Amino acid sequence: MKKVNQDLLNERRKCTFDIGELTTLIDGGREKTRDRKEKEEIMLSKTSDGVSEEYLSHKEKFENAIKQSVIIFSLVRRLQMEGKTTISNYRDVISNLLRSTTLRDGSPLGLHYIMFMPAIINQANDEQQAQWLERAWNCNIIGSYAQTELGHGTFIRGLETTATYDASTKEFVLHSPTLTSYKWWPGGLGQAVNYCIVVAQLYTNGKCYGVHSFVVQVRDEETHEPLPGIKVGDIGVKFALNSVNNGFLGFDNFRIPRNQMLMKHAQVLEDGTYVKSRNSKLNYGAMVFVRVVIVFDMVNYLSKASIIAVRYSAVRRQSQRISGEPESQILDYLTQQNKLFIAIAASHALRISANKLWDNFNTINAELLGGNLDRLPELHALACCLKAVSTSDTASFVERCRLACGGHGYMLSSNLPITYGLVTAACTYEGENTVLLLQTARFLAKTWQQVASGESKLTPTVEYLKTASSKSIPEKWVNSVENIVNAFQIISVRKISSCVENMQRRVSSGSSFEDAWNMSSIQLTSSAEAHCRVIILMSFYEEMQTCAKNVSAELRIVLNQLMELYSVYWALEKLSDLMQYTLITSEDVEVLQAWYEDTLRKLRPNAVGLVDAFDIRDEILQSTLGSYDGRVYERLMEEALKNPLNAETVNYTFHKYLKPFMQGKL
């Protein structure tokens, strides 16, 4: 290992808490840390051959991604065969994959684990699972998940692909009747996978029964050629995710056997009789699962971005704050601390909320399987807003970290631009954020009407809607996180109640419900966001109460500072709400601002320790600016020298174009 940058050494020496203790807390226990490290060791044991992916063409990126993915997935398979990973703990399978991947712009085989297998696990009946699951788990077949079409994403009922049952042959006929009915976006579908789940409008006995899922083989297992009747290809270059091989897919009256409709819930019998699902909402579980995965994924990216930006800011020196003195580490500028520390705090806040969502998911899913659907709407509403808020917050904090690294943060080799590209994609996929917030708002509006009508039993995450309105926040309340949480509860209550009032006013003055909803929709999204802020702030606050008993005094101090920073940051961001709905005064605002700045100052000495504790290895971080040793400038130059353009001193275009032009001959 090369020499570690002196400034980073100094920072680590200054750290007031045990970095390993925080790492363990983040992982969820000593056992889990050991397990993670062991798996990382295996996953990183086969190294790539050092191609700098960023210099490749789109096609070469795909080819490299297949090569790398096969290495990674064979290691995953090795873990499976050694019993270190089992299908019964599926979230761990996925989070290992996401955390330890070295494919920085996504994988063409990722959807196989994230969507194809879960669909089979959740929607296939026993017979179908016997047919598909083991082959999928062993990667003998690799699948994708095809729902979105060129013309439809959000409005699933509007999907145009048809699956028409032909009782005479006991087959479904898949067809793409229009250009806009082409499937568009499924990861890996372009050239990598040979199977996929297709979501299509089911027709049988002349009637449409809405969208259902089908297992469809799209390529020959031996030759990989698309099967007759299938048009498939890669959709092209994107902002990021360029190793993912997102594909399009069209069907020309393509036939599949009846038993390839996933029939755990609804069924089509041999004679074409449609048997509907006992409960159409049972599929919600899978959707929630993916959203939980997304929130954890955001935590991961946010940690990465903050590691990169904080270490770089400790190494980078710029300007003499005091004439004659050495240039300052940019981490010493208050404006820089303002840009970066919130990312660290948010990573903790979102992790805690994601854990809570995961616990909720498990509890409610268990109730669900037992036939109790009471808490499903709550879970759905919670997953919607947490997915929306976590992705949009993460996108904005990652971008803030990137911009805080100035020009060097604009280099792909910093890994910040692609990180942003990946994170901002999550604002759109698996439910566009505005649409998701409106779904949460719909739940909140209903809940508020229950509160108004005196209903006494509310589900846990919205319980506060009933109690908060009666809470009184004292004047001069700006002195504790608890009061801030209470204030956010009041904001949330006031927002949703005002939305409901506005809606009712509009309806009673003649608007249709739909128009009233649309006219109120800006405020409804804001109300859903406010609810989500309450959940995140409450979770952080409650978690600190619990963990206060289990961590060392040194660590507790720092964690409390992060919680304070996070709470005060959002109080300042939502100041206009606080001013509208609480008794906050102008002096209180100054107190908040001073509290915020003071907390930045307190966190400053531990900044590098805090990001070290995220414990993301250089091979995974893949950043010239963020490596543990801080050799920022050396790495930037080394990467530049790998540029194929620099292999020749003069490019052929000089002789062919530039010289004739400069000599006036063109």
Added chain:
Amino acid sequence: MKKVNQDLLNERRKCTFDIGELTTLIDGGREKTRDRKEKEEIMLSKTSDGVSEEYLSHKEKFENAIKQSVIIFSLVRRLQMEGKTTISNYRDVISNLLRSTTLRDGSPLGLHYIMFMPAIINQANDEQQAQWLERAWNCNIIGSYAQTELGHGTFIRGLETTATYDASTKEFVLHSPTLTSYKWWPGGLGQAVNYCIVVAQLYTNGKCYGVHSFVVQVRDEETHEPLPGIKVGDIGVKFALNSVNNGFLGFDNFRIPRNQMLMKHAQVLEDGTYVKSRNSKLNYGAMVFVRVVIVFDMVNYLSKASIIAVRYSAVRRQSQRISGEPESQILDYLTQQNKLFIAIAASHALRISANKLWDNFNTINAELLGGNLDRLPELHALACCLKAVSTSDTASFVERCRLACGGHGYMLSSNLPITYGLVTAACTYEGENTVLLLQTARFLAKTWQQVASGESKLTPTVEYLKTASSKSIPEKWVNSVENIVNAFQIISVRKISSCVENMQRRVSSGSSFEDAWNMSSIQLTSSAEAHCRVIILMSFYEEMQTCAKNVSAELRIVLNQLMELYSVYWALEKLSDLMQYTLITSEDVEVLQAWYEDTLRKLRPNAVGLVDAFDIRDEILQSTLGSYDGRVYERLMEEALKNPLNAETVNYTFHKYLKPFMQGKL
């Protein structure tokens, strides 16, 4: 021309104003519109051969960019030779280049016009101009501008490259003493240009005189080989700007003749005597010029993004708002209008401010050349904050437009991701935004101290600091844009005065000035932003008063709606400031929100007309989603089919990697 999308035809039919009239207003008169169109016709006369740049590797992108740039620049040269463009109207030269470029990810030769020639025009003495200017203007030599180094961007005094005068040979010796002293970032420097301006620490007679500029030949004019003593190459892949060929450059005791130091201002005589500049601030003009260009560039990108997103939102239909009815155009959703219309309004607001900045620049530059430096600090402060605010607003509005286009906005073929990449780069280059805001804040703090000490003569753009504090805003003031402008003036005054007070308090309680400044820096940047908001809002408001007399009644109505939307949008964004510093009540806030939503509703029928009026041709817009005819889905598929990956049905990696893996042999 293919059939135009029916929804777009309907939108255009609904438009209540004359689109051509607005285009003329934007261009600045009938004459200018004609001139622009004529030049566009010439610039687009040689078409490219249809390579889809996005599928190329980094090296191929460079090669394609050289090929395309040579076509474009030979057309520019043709315009020059026909006398249609002259050096005396340099801003037009540049804005034509920027507006009509078909190189969507930047040009390797752009800096020649934007920085190399302006440096020669502004800093070379007559003899040097005779030597270089005509050759540069005719593109016989092509140059870049090398200031930023690996280790220094913001802090120019910290640059490490040295230029040491050797009186014995009458040469300067250029040298890069460290890795961090390598020049890093200059556009075109990697492989394209053969000359550049180098900014280096000047040493003569054993003494350092700080940074000065030198004309340096880096490559042989015949062979294009780097000259001995020069290390030069491309720095690698970036977020965007990947056709720009940004380079690095290091010197190993590289010698240039004495007269290659630009000597219009400071000089080194043959014997090594240093003659200092009459005024060190004369170079500020060039810096301001570049910032004006950037603001105009932002207007251009914001117009493009809003055209793409608005046309797409008129074509895209999603969800049945009312059951049984056809799916709605997404432009009919209030949340979508909320995302998009502000971008249209901001494009107008920023254009008006940029024009004003340009007028100020010309006036003050003329005074400057006459020896009057009084208004230079004001101009500098204005350019700093307008550059910072316009780039960061544009970045956020462009990204808002991109996200509003959902998944399809994530496709590179939409041109939205690259547009964002280009715009966010401007937040960093030519003065990092936080640093620039602090420069404006420094000017404001000084000005406020003048106000406090009773100074009566303030320069025009800060005049309001004196008058605003005595203005009284009535209660229930939320009913006119004029009142909103006044309220923003009060916010600005209160913010800067509070910063100055805090600074003074900190200094008198023992802090050094530097520490007090750092501790106040978050608030100082916020104060500079507030000042900038006043300038932009005032300019928009005043411009509307003037143009009200010159435009048709129909257009006036729409322009007023845009001004209202812009003002109310920012009032809502800065609500906490309004609540802190004015007598705004909770009911007023509801009035503002209703006013905002009502204005969205009023603008809705004219949305497509408004973006059509930006009059950006499809060849320049280069967007699958934004073309005039609205053939969105057809274009997306056409672009996907150009993907080289789709040329074969099976990629070699299946046989080499994927199949062995799936069969368990890997």
